[in-house]
Amino acid sequence: xxxxxxxxxxxxxxxxxxxxxxxxxxxxxxxxxxxxxxxxxxxxxxxxxxxxxxxxxxxxxxxxxxxxxxxxxxxxxxxxxxxxxxxxxxxxxxxxxxxxxxxxxxxxxxxxxxxxxxxxxxxxxxxxxxxxxxxxxxxxxxxxxxxxxxxxxxxxxxxxxxxxxxxxxxxxxxxxxxxxxxxxxxxxxxxxxxxxxxxxxxxxxxxxxxxxxxxxxxxxxxxxxxxxxxxxxxxxxxxxxxxxxxxxxxxxxxxxxxxxxxxxxxxxxxxxxxxxxxxxxxxxxxxxxxxxxxxxxxxxxxxxxxxxxxxxxxxxxxxxxxxxxxxxxxxxxxx
Ligand code: FES
Ligand SMILES: [Fe+2]
Numbered sequence: 001x002x003x004x005x006x007x008x009x010x011x012x013x014x015x016x017x018x019x020x021x022x023x024x025x026x027x028x029x030x031x032x033x034x035x036x037x038x039x040x041x042x043x044x045x046x047x048x049x050x051x052x053x054x055x056x057x058x059x060x061x062x063x064x065x066x067x068x069x070x071x072x073x074x075x076x077x078x079x080x081x082x083x084x085x086x087x088x089x090x091x092x093x094x095x096x097x098x099x100x101x102x103x104x105x106x107x108x109x110x111x112x113x114x115x116x117x118x119x120x121x122x123x124x125x126x127x128x129x130x131x132x133x134x135x136x137x138x139x140x141x142x143x144x145x146x147x148x149x150x151x152x153x154x155x156x157x158x159x160x161x162x163x164x165x166x167x168x169x170x171x172x173x174x175x176x177x178x179x180x181x182x183x184x185x186x187x188x189x190x191x192x193x194x195x196x197x198x199x200x201x202x203x204x205x206x207x208x209x210x211x212x213x214x215x216x217x218x219x220x221x222x223x224x225x226x227x228x229x230x231x232x233x234x235x236x237x238x239x240x241x242x243x244x245x246x247x248x249x250x251x252x253x254x255x256x257x258x259x260x261x262x263x264x265x266x267x268x269x270x271x272x273x274x275x276x277x278x279x280x281x282x283x284x285x286x287x288x289x290x291x292x293x294x295x296x297x298x299x300x301x302x303x304x305x306x307x308x309x310x311x312x313x314x315x316x317x318x319x320x321x322x323x324x325x326x327x328x329x330x331x332x333x334x335x
Contacts, residue, residue: 020307022165022320023328024256025049025132028233029140031253031264032121032128034154038064043088045069045079048132049329050258053119054078055128058086065099066119066130072101118331125152125251127266132329137197141232143240143249145270150249151277153285155265158292162302164235164256165323167263169304170295171229171237171252172201172319175312180294182209186224189315199231199322201315213290216283220244231319234326248284252292265292 030048032055038044043056052069063086069078071090078097081088087096087103096103099117120131122140125147129140143150160167170176177183183205190202204226207218217225226242239250249268254261267285271277310317 020324021304022163022234022323023326025329026234026326027131027133027136027329028235029122029129029131029136029253030235030255031251031266032066032130032255033264034266035123035126035128038128041083043079043081043083045077046255046262047257048130049256052077053130054081054088055121055130056081056083056088059083060086064121064123064128065097065117066121067097067099068118071095073104125150125266125268127152127154127264129253133331137233141230141236141238141251143238143251143268145249149270150268151271151281152249152266152268153281155267155285155289155292157265158263158296159257159260160263160296160299161260162299163304164254164261165320166299166302166304167252167254167261167295168231168235168237168323169316169319170299171231171239172199173313173316174203175310175316176298177205178208180298181291182207182211182214183225184208191315191318193322194230197233197326199319200229201319202226202228211290213287217243217287220246231322234323246280246284248288250288263292265289 032046033044038055038057040057040062041059043054045052045054047053053066054069055064055066057064067078067088071078073093073095076090076092078088078090080091082091084096087098089096094105095101116134120134120136122129124140174185174189177185185203186206187204192200194200204224206223207214207221221243228240230238232238235254237252241248247270251266253264255264267281267288269277269281269284308320
């Protein structure tokens with residue numbers, strides 16, 4: 001006898017239904033701070049997705065390491081610790097940490113020696129980057145030119161009460177270019193996915209605003225601004241622009257925090273033999289900052305509806321779908 005179930009068409013089971021929102025924390029690089037704000041022997045504290053973390057720079061090698069902020073012993077906040085050699089020493093019973101616990105006074109043979117580091121750190125462009133987990137897919141993102149060709153200035157971090165992915169999606173919101181930034185699209189956006197963890201859009205605009213930054217941009221651009229924006233890994237937005245003959249570079253990290261998102265930008269311009277990059281970097285940083293400031297007010301407190309789809313802006317829709325399919329960070333098993 002043939003049972004009816006054997007005649008039923010096969011049911012296609014989606015191993016992972018598409019979530020209606022992006023993950024709370026994606027395994028991606030985040031900018032922690034400018035390198036020169038963390039000197040040898042220095043310790044800073046911040047949070048990643050609500051988890052308190054300490055970063056410290058070793059006195060001997062100058063290497064930066066990151067740890068969960070609370071001592072494994074009795075939970076002291078390690079931001080109060082001292083950097084001894086290349087380790088961070090808890091002030092209470094002097095357990096010492098590298099990127100894991102390395103020494104307990106009076107204990108031979110460390111019981112926690114086998115643990116994997118919880119975070120990976122790297123320095124690039126004069127910024128300290130942090131990645132959750134011990135095995136990033138690659139280094140922190142860069143630009144289409146060699147790092148050594150760029151002169152970089154850090155921007156001022158901004159905290160906003162909204163989910164991390166909203167400012168990312170905003171970078172691909174073509175409609176608000178006109179209403180918020182006073183730029184009109186001059187060419188249709190071209191969307192590509194260079195790899196499964198990257199989303200790229202190229203477009204050009206002209207300036208229609210009349211503020212000081214608009215007039216400056218109109219003057220510099222000859223009325224065409226070409227923009228190439230990439231979301232790298234989810235929480236890094238990498239922008240390259242061509243304003244007249246001037247190339248500008250911007251990278252923004254969107255780090256989820258307990259209360260919202262911390263937005264950390266830095267700006268770059270090509271180095272020149274004459275040293276003119278020193279001035280053009282300031283001008284570029286000022287213009288990019290003026291551009292980004294316009295987003296802050298509308299994004300404060302914003303909450304995208306579940307299953308958000310714009311329907312009239314295929315670029316932000318594609319970006320949001322990209323963000324929703326990103327992997328969630330899984331804390332690694334302790335080895
Ligand atoms: S609480 Fe840190 S060593 Fe005891
Ligand atoms: Fe914007």
